Amino acid sequence: YVAKGRSLGVAGYDPRDDVNTRQRLALLGDLRRALSNDELYLVYQPKVSLTDGQVHSAEALLRWRHPERGLVPPDAFIPLAENTGLIGAITKHVLNLALAQARVWTDAGQPLKIAVNTSARNLHDEDFDRVVRGLLTEHGVDAGQLLLEVTESALMADPVRARQLLQSLAAQGVSISIDDFGAGYTSIKQLRSLPISELKVDRSFVQAMEQDAGEELIVRSVIELGRNLGLTTVAEGVETTEALVKLVSFGCDTAQGYVLAKPMPVAEFDRWRADWRGLELISTS
Ligand code: C2E
Ligand code: MG
Ligand code: MG
Numbered sequence: 001y002v003a004k005g006r007s008l009g010v011a012g013y014d015p016r017d018d019v020n021t022r023q024r025l026a027l028l029g030d031l032r033r034a035l036s037n038d039e040l041y042l043v044y045q046p047k048v049s050l051t052d053g054q055v056h057s058a059e060a061l062l063r064w065r066h067p068e069r070g071l072v073p074p075d076a077f078i079p080l081a082e083n084t085g086l087i088g089a090i091t092k093h094v095l096n097l098a099l100a101q102a103r104v105w106t107d108a109g110q111p112l113k114i115a116v117n118t119s120a121r122n123l124h125d126e127d128f129d130r131v132v133r134g135l136l137t138e139h140g141v142d143a144g145q146l147l148l149e150v151t152e153s154a155l156m157a158d159p160v161r162a163r164q165l166l167q168s169l170a171a172q173g174v175s176i177s178i179d180d181f182g183a184g185y186t187s188i189k190q191l192r193s194l195p196i197s198e199l200k201v202d203r204s205f206v207q208a209m210e211q212d213a214g215e216e217l218i219v220r221s222v223i224e225l226g227r228n229l230g231l232t233t234v235a236e237g238v239e240t241t242e243a244l245v246k247l248v249s250f251g252c253d254t255a256q257g258y259v260l261a262k263p264m265p266v267a268e269f270d271r272w273r274a275d276w277r278g279l280e281l282i283s284t285s
């Protein structure tokens, strides 16, 4: 395989590559600074139970308020951090913030399970389970209050090692969820061999379900698979009441999405939660 153009000299030179590289490098430098400068913060999106309409958990999602660029979405900087190893420090930072918040909610008599996203690199870091254990102890948070979301692609990068690490985390009492399920290639056999408790149906299927009966079948099948394996099923990216009604009828356990609530900073999340009266469409009347 010959990198097209590159090795052929000037003819293949595209100045846009340099601009992109320079921008990425600049952003990476900024990200290192952001870590120590309090520019990174978490927003929380409730996971709403479709059986009782209540909020038992919330997903922490990372936000970066860049001093010049404004809000930079995670999709623009997480991959960058993953490619450079900075993700280890970022995940640790996220865990620190999320567990501190979990402790605040518990102390206020309003405990919530907190879901934190992880990257492939974290699963290959031999120290990761020790880091997690250390932070749980430091913040005085029960392992049972932490759920780690792991994507299929992260698992596939090194399935053997990932399984060992997840087993060690699960043995501590930490819950594991497969995020964006259906978009990758995890086999049912692999799923069964992993110590997971939750399956999140990828948002692309949930959203396509509204227009396309074929996509609806995928959503139903994943929910059924999850149920048959004894896992909690979650639908992410639920944007309409119609989709919510369908998910309830499919037996989906939990939903997340704009139709319920957007990811919110803590103060806003607390207000939203105080006002939340449950889901009318599943009220037991
Ligand atoms: P994810 O973990 O699958 O998170 C779901 C994404 O969907 C979030 O985007 C959320 O804001 C968005 N979302 C929620 N409800 C809806 C909806 O109804 N409609 C639509 N269109 N979108 C919805 P966000 O916050 O931009 O995060 C994107 C991805 O970045 C996440 O996908 C996750 O893979 C990654 N990410 C975010 N925070 C972290 C983090 O702390 N660590 C790591 N490693 N990755 C993170
Ligand atoms: Mg997630
Ligand atoms: Mg997801």
Ligand code: MG
Residues within 6 Å of the ligand: 180
């Ligand atoms: Mg996603």
